[in-house]
Amino acid sequence: MSRLRVYRDDTRPDVFDEYSTFETIRDAAAEAKIRFERWDASRVLAPDASQDEVLAAYADSIRKLERECGFGTADVVSVNPGTPNHAEMRKKFLDEHTHSEDEARFFVEGSGLFCIHYEHAVYALECTKGDLINVVAGTRHWFDMGPVPRFTAIRLFTDPKGWVANFTGSDVAGRFPRYTRV
Ligand SMILES: [Fe+2]
DSSP: OOEEEEEESSOOTTTOOOESSHHHHHHHHHHHTOEEOOOOOOOOOOOTTHHHHHHHHHHHHHHHHHHHOOOEEEEEEOOOOOOTTTHHHHTTTSEEOOOSEEEEEEEEEEEEEEEEETEEEEEEEEEEEEEEEOOOTTTTEEEEOOOOOOEEEEEEEEEEGOOOOOEEOOOOOGGOOOOOOO
């Protein structure tokens, strides 16, 4: 199940508001301009499905998202405990950063933790299969796939060339719980 915890960014991270139903997560996330939706992720994929196979399985959803949101391209990121460099991949986005493009992800398998730092709050949103999240361009955030990663997500871009992490230099990400899948 998906879950959202909202912390203040200047207090101990054991105090938070928690949301665990779709509607409450969607509404609380919207306060931070995070778009959160549920999409059909019921296609059966082989564990070793290629990027093209994943894109083909969800071609209808992708086309709809491109039409509705102006995304121009899509690709697939898929990480599991057997992915050789997953520890380095995890580290890459663990610190607070922004992008000049939106960061949109449609989770078709597994889960991961998006943390969005908006004004004086940290929105820690565990995304699971069927979740679509869009973090608006310029929003401070980080992403944790966890020490034992397991997810496949379709990434949607308006312009993939603009999708570069600009690190803020803040240590805020290290003050909040990292992702441990239960
Ligand atoms: Fe990011």
